Amino acid sequence: MLVKINSIANVGLETIPVDVEVDVADKGFPGFTIVGLASKAVEEARERVKTAMVNSGFDFPPKKIMVNLAPADLPKDGAAYDLPIAIGVLIASGQLERLTADALFYGELSLDGTLRPTRGILLLALYANTLQGASIFVPKPSAPEATMVANVTVYPVGTLTDLVRHLNQTIPIKPLAHDTIRTDEEFDSGESDLKDIAGQEQAKRALVIAAAGGHNLLMWGPPGTGKTMLARALPGILPPLSPEEALEVTRIYSVSGLLAPGTSILTKRPFRSPHHGVSAAGLIGGGSSPQPGEVSLAHLGVLFLDEMPEFSRSVLEGIRQPMEDGAVEIVRVMGHVKYPASFTLIAAINPCPCGYLGHPRRACTCTQKMIAKYRHRLSGPIVDRIDLTVLVAPVEVEKLSVTTQVDNNTLTSRQAKLMVVKARAIQSQRFTGTHLYTNSQMKNREVKLFGKLTAEAENFLKLAAEKYDFSARSYMRLIKVARTIADLAGAETILPVHMAEALQYKQLA
Amino acid sequence: MKKFNRQTGASAENIAANHLIEKGYGILERNFRNKFGEIDIIAKDKNILVFVEVKAKIGGDFGLPEEMISKGKLQRVRNMATMYMNGELLPCRIDVVAIVLDENNEVVRLTHYENVY
Numbered sequence: 001m002l003v004k005i006n007s008i009a010n011v012g013l014e015t016i017p018v019d020v021e022v023d024v025a026d027k028g029f030p031g032f033t034i035v036g037l038a039s040k041a042v043e044e045a046r047e048r049v050k051t052a053m054v055n056s057g058f059d060f061p062p063k064k065i066m067v068n069l070a071p072a073d074l075p076k077d078g079a080a081y082d083l084p085i086a087i088g089v090l091i092a093s094g095q096l097e098r099l100t101a102d103a104l105f106y107g108e109l110s111l112d113g114t115l116r117p118t119r120g121i122l123l124l125a126l127y128a129n130t131l132q133g134a135s136i137f138v139p140k141p142s143a144p145e146a147t148m149v150a151n152v153t154v155y156p157v158g159t160l161t162d163l164v165r166h167l168n169q170t171i172p173i174k175p176l177a178h179d180t181i182r183t184d185e186e187f188d189s190g191e192s193d194l195k196d197i198a199g200q201e202q203a204k205r206a207l208v209i210a211a212a213g214g215h216n217l218l219m220w221g222p223p224g225t226g227k228t229m230l231a232r233a234l235p236g237i238l239p240p241l242s243p244e245e246a247l248e249v250t251r252i253y254s255v256s257g258l259l260a261p262g263t264s265i266l267t268k269r270p271f272r273s274p275h276h277g278v279s280a281a282g283l284i285g286g287g288s289s290p291q292p293g294e295v296s297l298a299h300l301g302v303l304f305l306d307e308m309p310e311f312s313r314s315v316l317e318g319i320r321q322p323m324e325d326g327a328v329e330i331v332r333v334m335g336h337v338k339y340p341a342s343f344t345l346i347a348a349i350n351p352c353p354c355g356y357l358g359h360p361r362r363a364c365t366c367t368q369k370m371i372a373k374y375r376h377r378l379s380g381p382i383v384d385r386i387d388l389t390v391l392v393a394p395v396e397v398e399k400l401s402v403t404t405q406v407d408n409n410t411l412t413s414r415q416a417k418l419m420v421v422k423a424r425a426i427q428s429q430r431f432t433g434t435h436l437y438t439n440s441q442m443k444n445r446e447v448k449l450f451g452k453l454t455a456e457a458e459n460f461l462k463l464a465a466e467k468y469d470f471s472a473r474s475y476m477r478l479i480k481v482a483r484t485i486a487d488l489a490g491a492e493t494i495l496p497v498h499m500a501e502a503l504q505y506k507q508l509a
Numbered sequence: 510m511k512k513f514n515r516q517t518g519a520s521a522e523n524i525a526a527n528h529l530i531e532k533g534y535g536i537l538e539r540n541f542r543n544k545f546g547e548i549d550i551i552a553k554d555k556n557i558l559v560f561v562e563v564k565a566k567i568g569g570d571f572g573l574p575e576e577m578i579s580k581g582k583l584q585r586v587r588n589m590a591t592m593y594m595n596g597e598l599l600p601c602r603i604d605v606v607a608i609v610l611d612e613n614n615e616v617v618r619l620t621h622y623e624n625v626y
């Protein structure tokens with residue numbers, strides 16, 4: 001008997017329907033064959049399905065079983081076909097009634113018949129959403145991922161036995177209730193709060209601008225002045241993800257298998273801080289069947305590169321394209337995949353290898369050659385893509401005092417977040433009807449459309465551009481930063497004062 | 510135990526050969542062997558040369574006889590068949606006879622699978 005079960009394959013963030021055709025033939029030498037460009041993990045489904053069925057108290061028919069995963073030319077990977085194959089074998093061998101409703105099956109089986117967390121459930125749900133009235137049967141631990149999708153009935157399956165009882169209509173499985181995407185309102189300063197960082201008012205201001213407009217920020221200064229602490233405070237002041245953004249981010253984490261079981265949706269902006277030993281494939285994405293890299297995992301969030309000159313040059317140059325396009329295209333033998341990678345880059349560097357160049361009191365011990373070599377590791381094109389550069393200078397001893405409260409006007413993370421959220425609200429109003437979220441994502445056309453510079457502000461910029469020889473890209477980027485500063489001030493148009501502040505952060509390290 | 514297995518195998522091969530004769534096959538060779546392996550039965554079904562692998566099991570505690578025939582085993586039978594035909598291109602096929610016996614070597618089930626390779 002031939003049975004067809006519906007499932008899917010995820011290629012990058014694309015979902016392609018897969019028909020799992022199972023034939024249990026009465027004639028022919030017994031065997032279990034899977035065809036359809038199956039990877040090793042899919043091939044091994046044979047043993048898992050067989051054992052899981054026997055251990056769940058079903059018969060594994062000693063007959064010629066042929067499984068075809070169509071379309072045949074699409075490579076299939078992962079253990080998610082265990083469940084559709086098992087259901088197909090059960091129906092084809094007459095141990096289960098034929099399915100009546102449209103349903104999709106997806107999940108990895110454990111040898112005892114329980115279903116294990118499987119990656120890519122959210123993508124399955126989003127695909128099922130495009131079909132009318134489809135239901136999906138997915139592993140219980142991963143099922144919450146799918147509850148955010150409106151028009152899909154999600155059945156959390158604990159074990160193979162539970163599912164068979166449900167399909168036999170003896171003990172039904174209760175579908176999960178739909179959930180609406182709640183963006184987290186409660187404030188959480190995260191690892192460090194801005195108020196705990198002594199001094200550095202200008203750096204804090206730059207951090208707020210970066211968070212508000214999604215601009216790239218370079219912090220430079222001697223060791224121990226708070227660059228890393230400032231970066232770690234950033235997650236606390238970033239605005240919550242909007243529902244659409246949350247879906248975009250969760251999709252990436254779902255295909256990477258990085259969602260903890262039971263998680264439904266990510267509401268916090270990602271903050272990724274890869275070590276400087278990261279490989280090109282780790283940062284940009286790669287592998288024989290391309291997986292998202294750090295730039296994609298930082299999508300709509302922050303990519304923090306601490307000690308940026310220590311990253312290998314070839315790896316670092318790889319982030320140039322995603323910084324400009326907001327996406328990476330990865331081409332490998334197994335296929336061609338595009339992942340979104342629209343991140344805010346926060347980089348921290350020392351002025352020289354010893355770290356004390358330009359320090360008010362300590363002498364730098366580096367030679368000119370060493371400094372030049374160190375600086376050379378940051379290429380011009382990367383620096384040109386950084387909108388905000390800020391010096392994190394050594395802190396005066398006075399401000400460090402623990403026992404006496406010196407400064408009560410320090411910006412707290414809570415205040416900063418309010419400012420950022422307000423500025424983002426203005427931006428989302430501005431960009432309604434476009435695919436943009438922040439000022440930094442504007443292309444030249446949008447800058448002209450939404451920039452709203454006053455003539456004085458533009459003149460001011462022109463003067464600076466001539467004097468310092470800004471590139472065309474820097475020119476546009478300065479307008480974007482000025483736009484964010486104006487948004488933080490609640491101003492309709494960009495005034496010279498906003499442009500002046502934007503120019504302040506355009507110093508070269 | 511080894512000895513018993515051989516006895517079981519020999520009696521199973523007799524049972525299989527009788528079954529094939531009943532079906533109207535002509536037996537050409539029994540236990541055709543050289544240093545590369547062995548073919549249990551070589552028979553002739555009308556004008557088709559049939560290479561038969563016999564597998565027997567006592568009881569069901571250790572699985573089905575069918576499960577004991579792997580791709581590799583069939584490949585060996587195929588290689589042996591090629592050697593038997595010695596370069597001639599004859600119409601031929603490979604069959605498997607699976608036999609389940611009880612403790613008294615009585616046949617519980619006999620299944621003849623045709624053209625398995």
